[in-house]
Amino acid sequence: MTNNQLYEAIFKRKSIRKYDLKPLPAETLSAVKQFANTAKPLDNSIKFEFLYLATQDVKNILPIKAPHYICLYSEKKENYLMNAGFLLQQLDLFLSANNLASCWLGMAKPTKQVPEQQNGLEFVIMLAFGNSNEPIHRLDTTEFIRKSMSDISNIAGGEELLEPVRLAPSASNSQPWFFSGNINEIEISREKLNLIKAPLYGKMNQIDIGIALFHLWLSLDHQGKTANFAFQKAAAPSGYEFMVKVKVKN
Ligand SMILES: Cc1cc2nc3c(=O)[nH]c(=O)nc-3n(C[C@H](O)[C@H](O)[C@H](O)COP(=O)(O)O)c2cc1C
Structure with a gap:
């Protein structure tokens, strides 16, 4: 994925809230994980990790269910919230550029079964992603x-x-x-x-x-x-x- 492909996705991406709950093929999921491993932080000094969860691992007061979620866990220090936005937006654009649906979820949390901390890092926010039966792209920028x-x-x-x-x-x-x-x-x-x-x-x-x-x-x-x-x-x-x-x- 080139920076230009991510750039182009800016002009057509949108939040998708209805998902096909069938899990993505293993190779698609692995391509997402591979890209996430190359995401650049805004502030190099902040430790972070991604964790991938499935439908049953997430609770959300809004009825948005997806087959996959990518969660950001982070060290809590100055700028960690901006760093979280900077990192996960790379995934949001990558997913859209690959014809996959996604949505930022500020209200959703991992369930009690998921440990609250990963290697001492705390859960910050997650993105839902997967396939959707809805059109996942905007036709042009007038739709924003x-x-x-x-x-x-x-x-x-x-x-x-x-x-x-x-x-x-x-x-x-x-x-x-x-x-x-x-x-x-x-x-x-x-x-x-x-x-x-x-x-x-x-x-x-x-x-x-x-x-x-x-x-x-x-x-x-x-x-x-x-x-x-x-x-x-x-x-x-x-x-x-x-x-x-x-x-x-x-
Ligand atoms: C940090 C953040 C948290 C969000 N949380 C939610 C959420 O909990 N539920 C939801 O349906 N949409 C959520 N959204 C999606 C926004 O509502 C959406 O991005 C905004 O309305 C613009 O629409 P668009 O993404 O389709 O361009 C969130 C977006 C961001 C950036």
Whole structure:
């Protein structure tokens, strides 16, 4: 799978919530696992592992059942939620590019039968995946329900670079990101949450930022550029919290 194939998947992927519960062929599952083993982290210092679960190993308050789930287990340290989003979004795009259905599941958890920790790492979030009888791709980008570019960015001349980022999935489609700075030094902030939303979305929207960062990484790669991530805290626009600065190397 090339970066360009992952990039192309951005423009047609969608969340699929109805699955054929028949397990995937062993060689398909093994190709998914092989790709997952090559996923690049956002922050190299954070230990993580993937765990693959089946239908009966997962409990979810929403009635979404899939034949397979890929769970991310991680060390809990700074940036681990963004790192989780960055890692699993690579799988989300890989699955879509391979005509497999997937959906991020923020509410689902492994059942009590699955150990809470894997090698000292804690469960963070999972993706459901498998085959579906529904069409798994969007025909074009008009089918995406997303904020407009001017709602999420004030970067002059950043439209082309940020369009694939604008289309990124997020928990409850909240799209909590804002892009400021300039096209060589992009600052990414996330919406501050009120007291009602914070307990529910505080974690999820850090994962969302990691997802957007992987789309940005691919978009830069598509333009022949590379991204360097800098996590030192900086100022953010009013109503937002600074998350990361992306220094672009041409
Ligand atoms: C971190 C995260 C958690 C999510 N959790 C759920 C979930 O629990 N249940 C669900 O049906 N969809 C979930 N979604 C899917 C979003 O609702 C979906 O990505 C968003 O509405 C945009 O739609 P799209 O993915 O089809 O483009 C989640 C997405 C993300 C990124």
